Amino acid sequence: MATHIIAVINQKGGAGKTTVAMNLAAGLARRDDTLVLDLDPQASSRQWASLGSAPFPATVKQINGKWDAKTLHQNYKAYRHLVLDCPPSLESHASLQALRACDVALIPVLPSPIDLWASLRLPGEIEEARKTNKRLRAFLVLNQLEPKSALSAAMHDAIAEFGIPVLETGIRRRAIYRSAALEGVSVYQMGGRGALAAAEIEAIINEVIAS
């Protein structure tokens, strides 16, 4: 079975790419062998996985140097799922190759106008990547939603301006995501405290896989 590649990408830093990538990978690892490829020179994913007292459910590796979609499929065909944690730059080799290699581009966006404005280049880049990667599908996922905030509620309409489908499931702002990172585990491993967060991630996985 071919490896299914999900790139978690956004040119804006602090959008929650690593948090989404790591928890998504943990959820996928409950189903099949999953690898997180940390493409960000900051190596936050690798750092995250190295902190845990318990082993992280997915394997986490960092790629350095030049690579392309072909080498990605060849080198990691043992894994069913590959989650690419991209750097916060669309100009980087890693981001461009990730868009060319992936089946799904998952774009976390914070419910803030500044984050919306900063992410506006993405639709164009995805269109560009589709010229070489026909199977590429992209989804926006709202991250750090605050249910009582009017701005968070208004985001669903505003984000439609991007012309990229938005996942129905949004990720709420929860301290448990940060706590899990600190403990080097996923929200799935946080017991009852992580149950709501894990349910969100499960819903996202189901949406992405079912789509």
Added chain:
Amino acid sequence: MTNLKDKLSASVRQAKAEQDQTAPKPAAIKSATPPAAAKKAPPKKAAPKKAAPKKAAPKKAAPKKAVTKTVKRKPAAPKAAKPATAAKPATPKKAATQSPASGVADSGNALFPDRVWPD
């Protein structure tokens, strides 16, 4: 609420429009980059040449080692300066000795402070 939605959507549309105004230029540059980059290649070669002197400048940093040498020399200079600084306070002292005696150095007031001098 609807006001907020409209504002947010309008801000995104405006940012998008602004980006579209500027984006075609980079896109055009991108499409034109292969020849342009090829044309620019020689100046790039020239640029490193220009950079080479810049690298030479850091080599001039070797003189910075000399600067460090001069820094080493500096301690020697303070040694020379120490007597100068010692001499400098000496001059104010002279001025100080001059002023109480109203211009007469080593006057009787200085030599015999307890003595009462007749008018």
